[in-house]
Amino acid sequence: MAEMTREETEALIQEVLEVYPEKAKKDRSKHLAANDSSLEKSNKCITSNKKSLPGVMTIRGCAYAGSKGVVWGPIKDMIHISHGPVGCGQYSRAGRRNYYVGTTGVNTFGTMNFTSDFQEKDIVFGGDKKLDKLLDEIETLFPLNKGISVQSECPIGLIGDDIEAVSKKKAKAIEKPVVPVRCEGFRGVSQSLGHHIANDAIRDWTLGARDGDDSFATTPYDVAIIGDYNIGGDAWASRTLLEEMGLRVVAQWSGDGTISEMELTPKVKLNLLHCYRSMNYISRHMEEKYGIPWVEYNFFGPSKIAESLRKIASFFDDKIKEGAEKVIARYQPLMDNVIAKYRPRLEGKRVMLYVGGLRPRHTIGAYEDLGMEVVGAGYEFAHNDDYDRTIKEMGDATLLYDDVTGYEFEEFVKAVKPDLIGSGIKEKYIFQKMGIPFRQMHSWDYSGPYHGYDGFAIFARDMDMTLNNPCWGKLKAPWKASDESELQLGAQA
Amino acid sequence: MPSVMLRRNEDGQISFYVAKKDLEETISTIEFEADDKWGGEIELADGSKYYLEPLDEAPKLPTTLRVKRL
Numbered sequence: 001m002a003e004m005t006r007e008e009t010e011a012l013i014q015e016v017l018e019v020y021p022e023k024a025k026k027d028r029s030k031h032l033a034a035n036d037s038s039l040e041k042s043n044k045c046i047t048s049n050k051k052s053l054p055g056v057m058t059i060r061g062c063a064y065a066g067s068k069g070v071v072w073g074p075i076k077d078m079i080h081i082s083h084g085p086v087g088c089g090q091y092s093r094a095g096r097r098n099y100y101v102g103t104t105g106v107n108t109f110g111t112m113n114f115t116s117d118f119q120e121k122d123i124v125f126g127g128d129k130k131l132d133k134l135l136d137e138i139e140t141l142f143p144l145n146k147g148i149s150v151q152s153e154c155p156i157g158l159i160g161d162d163i164e165a166v167s168k169k170k171a172k173a174i175e176k177p178v179v180p181v182r183c184e185g186f187r188g189v190s191q192s193l194g195h196h197i198a199n200d201a202i203r204d205w206t207l208g209a210r211d212g213d214d215s216f217a218t219t220p221y222d223v224a225i226i227g228d229y230n231i232g233g234d235a236w237a238s239r240t241l242l243e244e245m246g247l248r249v250v251a252q253w254s255g256d257g258t259i260s261e262m263e264l265t266p267k268v269k270l271n272l273l274h275c276y277r278s279m280n281y282i283s284r285h286m287e288e289k290y291g292i293p294w295v296e297y298n299f300f301g302p303s304k305i306a307e308s309l310r311k312i313a314s315f316f317d318d319k320i321k322e323g324a325e326k327v328i329a330r331y332q333p334l335m336d337n338v339i340a341k342y343r344p345r346l347e348g349k350r351v352m353l354y355v356g357g358l359r360p361r362h363t364i365g366a367y368e369d370l371g372m373e374v375v376g377a378g379y380e381f382a383h384n385d386d387y388d389r390t391i392k393e394m395g396d397a398t399l400l401y402d403d404v405t406g407y408e409f410e411e412f413v414k415a416v417k418p419d420l421i422g423s424g425i426k427e428k429y430i431f432q433k434m435g436i437p438f439r440q441m442h443s444w445d446y447s448g449p450y451h452g453y454d455g456f457a458i459f460a461r462d463m464d465m466t467l468n469n470p471c472w473g474k475l476k477a478p479w480k481a482s483d484e485s486e487l488q489l490g491a492q493a
Numbered sequence: 494m495p496s497v498m499l500r501r502n503e504d505g506q507i508s509f510y511v512a513k514k515d516l517e518e519t520i521s522t523i524e525f526e527a528d529d530k531w532g533g534e535i536e537l538a539d540g541s542k543y544y545l546e547p548l549d550e551a552p553k554l555p556t557t558l559r560v561k562r563l
Contacts, residue, residue: 041539049515196512281512284498288555383515 004375004416006397009034013399016411024053031402035394042387048402049383051189057406059354059426060380064088066194067183068151070278071202074098074229074254075262076108077146078177079138082115083131083163084153088185089115097443099233100256107144114138123155128166135170135178147177147259149201157184177259179205190381190403192277192357199281202262207282209263221247221316222268226283226294227275227358230255232448237455238274238299244330245309245323247316253279266290270315272297274451277357277386299451300459301366302335331453339369342460345468347371349419352412354378354404354427355441361390363422363441366450366459375416378404406430420467435475437466495562497543500555507554509537526551535560 004012013032017025030047039045052058061069064082069092072080082089094111102108116134118127131150138148148170150163163180171178181201183194210216223242228235235255242249250268251261265271271283271294283294295315297308306328313324349372353360360377367374377394378401379386387400394400399412406427413421413436421431422441431438439445439462447462449455498510499520506519518541524533525547532545542563552558 043539284500284510284555287500288498288557385515385517388517 003395004397004399006034009397009399012412012415015415016408019407024056027053028056028405028408031404032408033400035391035396035398035400037391037394037396039391040388041384042391043384045391046387046400046402048379048387049189049192049381050403052403053405058403059406059424060189060403061191061194062185063183063187063191063194063197064151064153064185065092066191066196066278066381067181067198067201068092068194069096070191070229071195071198071254072149072151072181074100074110075149075257075259076100076102076110077144077258077260078149079109079112079114079142079145079147080149080151081131081134081138082113082153083127083150084116084118084155086115086117088153089113095443096229097232097446097448098230098255099236100230105142109142109145118153118155123159126159126161127156128161128163131161131163131166132170135166135174139174139176145176147179147206149179149181151181152184154185157182157186177206177209192381192383195278195357196281199279199285202282203285206259206262207266207286211266216264216267218267218269219248220269221320222250223247223270223272223312224251224253224261224265224268225249226253226271226273227279228252228255228451229275231442232444232446232450234299234449234451234455237449237452240454241299241305241309241327241452242272242312245313245327246320247312247323253282266292268292270295270312272312274299275358276389277382298362298365299455300363301369301456302332302339302453303369304362304365305453305456306332335369335453335456338457338460342464343371345464346460348373349467350375350416351420351422352376352399352416352418353421353441354380354401354409354423356380357382357386359422359441361386361393363450364393366456367463369456370460370463372420372463375399375418376401376412378402420463433475433477435472435477437469437472439463439466494559496557497560498555498557499552509535509543534563 017029033045036045068080090113093113100108100110104111116130122130167178167180179201183197187193235252239249251265271292273283273294273296276296286292298304309324313321351367351372351374360379364374376399420437422439424442425440428438428440444450450459495511499507502508509520510517518537518539520535521538522536528551530547531551532547535543544561544563
């Protein structure tokens with residue numbers, strides 16, 4: 001299908017909205033828009049960060065997911081207790097593929113699930129005693145932990161447990177940080193508030209731990225990677241580039257990160273912010289309290305990497321600027337080879353994205369490097385400032401959809417007919433059964449890293465592998481299979 | 494009385510950020526911008542207006558201040 005005009009895009013949105021009742025239609029129409037890249041501010045065309053409609057299928061998560069799953073979870077040498085019933089922790093355990101180095105269960109705890117496993121009596125009589133006991137047990141069984149965080153699940157807020165009091169008491173007793181996080185799932189409209197709460201907990205309970213302690217030897221080239229969760233090794237692929245250009249990476253927030261790194265972050269000279277949505281809060285705080293500037297960067301695809309490396313280098317002296325140029329010069333021929341190999345196979349293909357906080361806009365550059373075009377993008381839980389940044393990256397009249405519902409997404413795909421969809425696990429199998437190539441872009445479909453130059457080679461390979469796989473033409477959606485034998489085959493499988 | 498974080502953005506303008514309201518706008522005019530009197534009526538790029546009790550000295554940015562919505 002050729003490119004859509006603004007009228008066609010708007011007509012499509014109207015057509016999709018047609019099935020909703022009047023009130024729902026009015027609400028949803030604010031979240032769907034045809035991009036107008038001439039706008040400076042996104043709030044003129046799209047509404048975001050609002051409560052999802054009851055009855056529609058939304059793909060959002062909860063505040064607990066934002067805090068335990070995203071921000072705190074990857075800090076490897078701390079134990080994160082899922083405080084409340086067992087399910088929240090167990091069903092989200094190790095799903096995000098935040099890689100780390102260490103011996104799990106001895107000095108690192110990333111893929112383990114710690115929970116207070118609330119029972120009826122804990123709800124009735126309160127769970128503070130249980131938490132107290134649990135903290136002692138953890139200290140006995142895992143003495144090499146460097147700290148504990150208490151991640152509240154919904155019931156904690158509902159029954160009014162005082163986890164702060166218990167945490168303070170036990171922190172004194174075991175002489176390690178114990179951080180209570182009030183990230184009950186019912187707070188806010190999506191996981192986004194969980195990020196904010198988690199950032200505030202870091203600010204209040206850990207960040208100031210080494211204020212006034214100058215024993216850490218600093219250099220003028222200290223930086224921290226903020227908002228890189230090391231999915232499939234992303235942060236490592238980013239870190240090597242920064243180190244190669246002469247910077248010293250003091251901390252990784254929070255993929256493969258440690259609590260000591262976080263405490264040292266106020267000593268750095270510049271904060272490098274990758275995921276703006278989940279960690280801009282702490283960056284703003286550090287700028288205000290410690291005077292550390294922060295800069296957003298994008299390590300997807302060679303054009304954006306080169307641009308970001310130069311932008312980062314501009315904060316430092318000529319040594320780093322030369323270093324950045326050297327890094328770019330060293331990798332550019334390699335990247336040209338990657339592009340020469342894959343671009344002919346991917347040129348002109350059209351992509352629709354629906355992911356989380358930064359990828360719908362950050363990956364656009366990488367797709368463009370491969371000659372592909374992003375024809376629709378949307379976020380699960382973005383705010384206005386994310387859309388401000390997105391409308392400039394996207395082509396005019398392309399589709400924007402905020403907190404898209406299962407139904408809308410399916411209808412958009414049927415009309416726009418993209419060659420590839422990048423979204424999450426909940427959407428994956430529907431679209432694959434419809435015979436549309438799909439990449440799970442939350443945890444890189446069990447691949448990665450995708451950040452950095454090394455990551456781009458893998459990114460290009462994965463996109464080619466998915467798009468040009470011969471299986472898609474042979475697939476027929478089970479609900480469209482009219483042939484008896486196909487139905488039987490489906491039943492047996 | 495929202496708590497507002499003021500900071501200089503990349504273009505040198507002052508950005509006006511209210512986390513709770515998810516509002517990030519640049520400031521177009523400030524009533525008093527002298528070194529010994531800073532604040533007063535603030536107008537944002539989107540046209541909305543706020544009032545900051547004038548300060549005795551220009552603040553060191555970034556900083557968080559309480560302002561009133563007009």
